[in-house]
Amino acid sequence: MFVAFIIALASNTRQPRYTIQDYHILGRELHLDVLRNQITRNLGILTKGLAAELDRGLKTWWGTDSQWKNIRAFDSCLKIVGAAANSVIFGPSLCRNHRFIYLLSVHAIILFIGGTLINVSPRLLKPIVGFPIKVASRYYYNQILKLCLPLVQDRLNKTVAWRDGLADEWSPPSDGLQWMIEEAFTKTDPTELDVKRLSERLIFLNDVSMHTSAFTLQSLLQRLAASDPRDEYIETLRNEARTVLSKFNGEWTREGVQNLVLLDSTIRESIRLSPFVIFGLPRTVVDPNGVLVKAHGSEYTLPFGGSIALPIEDTHYDEQVYPNAKTFQPFRFVHLDDGVTPLKSMGTLRLTKTAVTLDEHFYGFGYGKHGCPGRFFVVHEIKLIMANILLNYDIKHIQSPTEPFNIMWLKLPINDPILQIRRRVSGIESREGI
Ligand code: HEM
Known part of the structure; x- marks a missing residue:
């Protein structure tokens, strides 16, 4: 109901005064342009490297043993997707540095938990609560810079030389760092090329993505592990992955990933059931006149300085929109003619909603102008890793997913669930290792 008004409001939930070192980066969000215009549009050329990095991560953290073994679902997902996403964000050389990924993940936690603590503190106490958060955030930021600044400086030097026609041997790689540098060159403000500023923009992309991605992936794994084996959800998804991979000659491409229709629906359904917040998309009214809200025949004004948030879980559990809303129905968003089962109609299925579609009944990726x-x-990344897992690993059935801890409006997987997995002897690897 408040959706139309979200756009009129501004977010201060990250408490950037305390959690961001270079406040300027939020005033001019070049990193969002890179994400929208470069990373998203170039998923085709990024797919091969991303798939290879996910495969490397799975083999490292889940192993290749055909005996059952325990893994910590959230922790291993964080390490795997954190590294793979950074093969795209900072590029392939740093993404395999475990300490770098660890530091990024701690920095991200400080941003989220710290921002939340400052938000719930009374105005007068905010500086006191914010101070240790600022110190911790700066400490981890400096540790991250120690590892990434030489790389960023080197890349900048090479780009400058290349632009001057002095680097015949070198060609610009396709990754977030390079696109960030090129985006900065399009601006007249030379400070955009400051290596710390370039780095903090990429660190920020990690801040907002690492834990949300890992949370989503571990929830999905748990939902599937807890599904009734008689429903054959895992087998159906495995069959889809196998069919699509062989259609695309054993190599994942952007188009191939788009063909994973059942998996797409499963991801949306899992996010619907397990969003990472109970209430979300908080906004503070910044219009001095407040914001007029009309709903159910009445109207009222949200005052200047007031805060609102959307009831994400309640919206996702609305029985009017989602019959049996509390039940995991992975193919809920697939259009199925009467009597047709997903297993039999492979290749002819259409989605009613894709995993990335934003609407007023699904806030998993936000809504409107600030939608994720x-x-x-x-979603591309999760489809790639899930296809790999389905084809190469068995996951032992569990009774029910472990619910995360609800702390204020956040859902935190502090009680990191254990899953039992084993490498499938008959696993199918794509040519470059899925
Ligand atoms: C499954 C994983 C993810 C989930 C569930 C998720 C969810 C969200 C949500 C709900 C918002 C809106 C927040 C708001 O309006 O207050 C958001 C914003 C954002 N997300 Fe994601 N996200 C995910 C992954 C990612 C990834 C991988 C990236 C980058 C590589 C990313 C980058 C961003 C950015 C930059 C924003 C801020 C947009 C703005 O302020 O205009 N997210 N995300």
Whole structure:
């Protein structure tokens, strides 16, 4: 109901005064342009490297043993998607540095938890609560810079030389760092090329993406592991992955990933059931006159400085929109003619809603102007890793998913669930290792 008004409001939920070192980056969000215009549009050329990095991560953190073993679902997903996403954001050399990925993940936690703590503190106490958060955020920021600044500086030097026609041997790689540098060159403000500023923009992309991606992936794995084996959801999705991979000659491409229709629906359904917040999309009214809200025949004014948020879980559990809303129905968003089962109609299925479609009954990726610009990338990434898992791993059935802890409006997987997995002997690897 408040949806139309979200756009009129501004977000201060990240508490950037305390959590962001270079406040300027939020005033001019070049990193969002890179995400929307470069990373999303170039998913085709990024797919091969991303798939290879996900495969490497799975083999490292899940192993290749055909005996059952325990893995910590959230922790391993964080390491795998954190590294793979950084093969795209900072490029392939740093993404395999485990310490770098660890530092990024801690920095992101400080931003989210710290921002939330400052938000719930009374105005007068905010500086006191914010101070240790600022110190911790700066510490981790500096540790991250120690590792990434030499790379960013080197890339900038090479780009300058290349632009001057002095680097015949070198050609610009296709990754977030390079696109960030090129975006900065299009601006007249030379400070956009400052190596710390370039780095913080890429660190920010990690801040907003690492834990949300890992949370989504571990929820999906748990939902599938807890599904009734008689429903054959895993087998159906595995069959889809196998069919699509062989149609595309054993190599994942953007088009091939788009063909994973059942998996797409499964991802949307899992996010619907397990959004990472109970209430979300908080906004503060910044118009001095307040914002007029009309709903159910009445109207009222949200005052200047007031805060609102959307009831995400309640919206997602609305029985009028989603019959049996609390039940996991992975193919809920697939158009199925009467009597047709997903397993039999492979290749002819259409989606009623894709995983990235924003609407008033699904706030998993936000809504409107500030809807998640990373959703095309992350759904692509989750489809790639899930296809790999389905083809190469078995996951032991569990009774029910472990619910995360609800702390204020956040859902935190502090009680990191254990899953049992094993490498499938008959696993199918794509040519470059899915
Ligand atoms: C499954 C994983 C993800 C989920 C569930 C998710 C969810 C969201 C949501 C709900 C918002 C809106 C927040 C608001 O309006 O207050 C948002 C914003 C954002 N997301 Fe995501 N996100 C995910 C992954 C990613 C990834 C992988 C990236 C980048 C690579 C990313 C980048 C962003 C950015 C930059 C914003 C801020 C947009 C703005 O302020 O205009 N997200 N995300």
